[in-house]
């Protein structure tokens with residue numbers, strides 16, 4: 001349905017990437033997550049309207065920032 005692109009900062013390794021993925025999949029309606037570790041560019045496919053605030057909060061709780 002929807003596509004959201006954000007930039008996540010603070011990821012340094014595969015472990016960080018997995019933590020961000022896990023945080024995003026914890027949000028209802030997140031169908032797929034593609035993360036480029038080098039740039040932090042994160043593409044999210046969603047099956048409902050998810051606010052940027054909701055995404056920002058989940059990522060912050062995992063210990064990273066949306067820039």
Ligand SMILES: [Cu+2]
Nearest residue numbers: 012013015016
């Ligand atoms: Cu890491």
